[in-house]
Amino acid sequence: MDIRQQLLEAFAIEYREHLDVIRAALAGSEGRPPDWNDIFRRAHSLKGASRAVDLPAVEAVAHRLETLFERIMDGSAALDRPAHAAVDLSLDRIEACVADLQAGLTPSPPEDALAALDLCLGVPRTAPPAAPARSSPPPDVQPSAEPSQETGPTVLRVPADAVEGLSRASHELATALIGEGAVAEGLAGIRRSALELGHRVENLRVATTGRLTRSKRGGQNEARDGKMDATIAEFRALEAHLSALARDALALSRRRTVVASAIDAAATRVRDGAERLALVPAEAVFGGFARVLRDMARDAGSEVEVHMSGLDLPVDRAMLQALKDPVLHALRNALSHGAEPAQVRSRLGKPPALTIGLEVAAQGGRLVIAVTDDGAGPNLTAIAATARRRGLLMEGAAPDPDAILAVVFEPGFSTSASVDTLSGRGIGLSVVSDTVGRLNGTVRLQPREPWGTALTMSLPLSAARRNLLLVAAAGDTYALPSRSIERLLRLNRGEVASVIGRPTLRISDQDGKSTSLPIIRLGDLIGVVGEPPTSETSGMNAVLLRGGNRRCVLEVDRLLDVRTLLMMPAPPVVEDMRLFSGTIIDGDRPILVLDVDEVVSRAADARPSATVPRSRDVETATKGTIAATQRSTILVVDDSITTRTLEKGILEAAGYRVVVCVDGQDALDRMRAGIEPIDLVVADVEMPRLDGFGLLEALRKEASFARLPIILMTSRGDPDDVARGLALGADAYLTKQSFDQGRLLETIGQLL
Secondary structure (H helix, E strand, C coil): CHHHHHHHHHHHHHHHHHHHHHHHHCCCCCCCCCCHHHHHHHHHEEEHHHHHCCCCCHHHHHHHHHHHHHHHCCCCCCCCCHHHHHHHHHHEEEEHHHHHHHHCCCCCCCCHHHHHHHHHHCCCCCCCCCCCCCCCCCCCCCCCCCCCCCCCCCCCCCCCCHHHHHHHHHHHHHHHHHHHHHHHHHHHHHHHHHHHHHHHHHHHHHHHHHHHHHHHHCCCCHHHHHHHHHHHHHHHHHHHHHHHHHHHHHHHHHHHHHHHHHHHHHHHHHHHHHCCCCCCCCCHHHHHHHHHHHHHHHHHCCCCCEECCCCEEEHHHHHHHHHHHHHHHHHHHHHHCCCHHHHHHHHHCCCEEEEEEEEEECCCCCEEEEEEEECCCCCCHHHHHHHCCCCCCCCCCCCHHHHHHHHHCCCCCCCCCCCCCCCCCCHHHHHHHHHHHHHCCCEEEEEEECCEEEEEEEEECCCCCEEEEEEECCEEEEEHHHHHEEEEEEHHHHHEEEEEECCCCCCCCCCCCEEEEEEEEEEHHHHCCCCCCCCCCCCEEEEEEEEEEEEEEEEEEEEEEEEEEECCCCCCCCCHHHHHHEEEECCEEEEEEHHHHHHHHHHHHHHHCCCCCCCCCCCEEEEEEECCCCEEEEEEEECCHHHHHHHHHHHHHHHEEEEEECHHHHHHHHHCCCCCCCCCEEEECCCCCCCHHHHHHHCCHHHCCCCEEEEECCCCCCEEEEEEHHHCCCEEEEECCCCCHHHHHHHHHHCC
């Protein structure tokens, strides 16, 4: 479905809401006065929305409606019977236009509604009003009894709280699945206990059998011997029952594993589906604005170029819908106030067309929307003069530019001398300020250098209620945005490996690809370093996080709960502001929300940890790791003969067999040919023909090399390169700037 179809479906929902509110307000006007400010804004928003979907008929009616409502607001007109009838007729004709559009027909101009409104406004008409005629299908086209399969998916209007409820339920399900780990441990414990008891009973039976044999040889009491025979029989029966219990526990554990895996996969699909309902790309709402601006410019006899970026950013659907009108108002304001005569632009060295930009970005846990232009820039003198006339600035005062520019967001403030379809009513920037303020955001208007204006809206990415996972670390509670959580993990510490002295965990994705990811403890992040359990069989709670295109595993003390709470900006008193993107109030206590991007970044840059136990298979010495008795074969891939020779000498001195290749393609061909079995690969990144990343990706795609240990060793130590290498499946990433042969040998020893 293309972007226009998405816009039309969104408009079909939005226009109905505007019409319902206007009708309800007017119907209740006899009991209490209607909120004309809200009614006016509804008509104004309806005009902008209809332009976005290219419905000039609806736009024309909405423009006249907002003019009529404005006159009613300032007292120059009244909602008498003719006016009320004109409004009712106009709303009916808008519904008819949308119905035509949904039926695949061309909407007819609502001439009778326009004539009625013009009569109320005192606008003369040169032609008599014509009754609107519905477009009809061509006579030779027969309506189909079956719905078309090419009209796109059916769109349903779902309440926001229903989407929130679905998302919350999906995460509650994920939290409940954490208990499956305890069930698995319990079944394993039952099996171990049954086997241990069986061994003890067997020992008792053997001992009793020995005593019985000695008793019979000695010719002792036959009655006692009979009791011992009965005891031995009881022992055998108990052994059989314990053995059966152990088998049943094992079978149940295996069955639980299969069922839990299926439930986990289903829960993941439900969660992804819920988040797809809650998150949409910004393009779904803002995508049609470029065409709207170009149409407006053509109507005004000017030219404009529109540049948009960041529209692929996924944003909460409710927030985008709330920002639709403010962003459109800001763009209209840029077009209206930024326009300059062609001669002026030429004299200043500007391109002939006014350039307007819309940028959507996520920065530090906030949604930033910037509307820019290269026009005339804010006229501080005119703004200050208008503000003084309205009493918004003191006479004779010399306020700074920021104070002057702040008044443009006041309701009804405008420096335009006349009213047209673009500006003059002083409503646009007021809508921007009011909406952004309701979303706990800020808005600022600034001049740009060397010319033009920038209007920047900054809002918490989670200004609405958000699903958050609450976790505990070092006795305190913290929150993680659930949309950044891929999986909740319950691990044994024996599953944790050490690569370059850093704890890592090998994660298998849904496509079967295995990736080594860094592990970082939340306690270490917040500066409270505790003593982790040293037993390899002890349990460990962790969360698999994704920030951008990078991932890490965050170890926590406990996984507490999933809550849907209002997230606000982090308080300025927080010591490490970059680590936190906001705060929530749970009951009467504040809880800090972690910035997942920062957590993942710090995990990639974390120093080697001394808390991870060494692999028991690796023998270490003061000068590095010595190869096991059985010689392993290592493939060294580097286009530098000096580096190849150095690495080959180090590895052979440590007892390894070494094979060298000059680039990634040479290595890939050699391994596919199966000339010799390779136990580990050490590869450079920057190489001709096929670089290290390409070699790594190619090897991981082949089943025979999917689990082959691979170390990337390169001069490129940029964190993004490190993250890319680990994401592609590298087991370790070493940089040549900090090359240490002991570290290389230790890493190889741990991987082998």
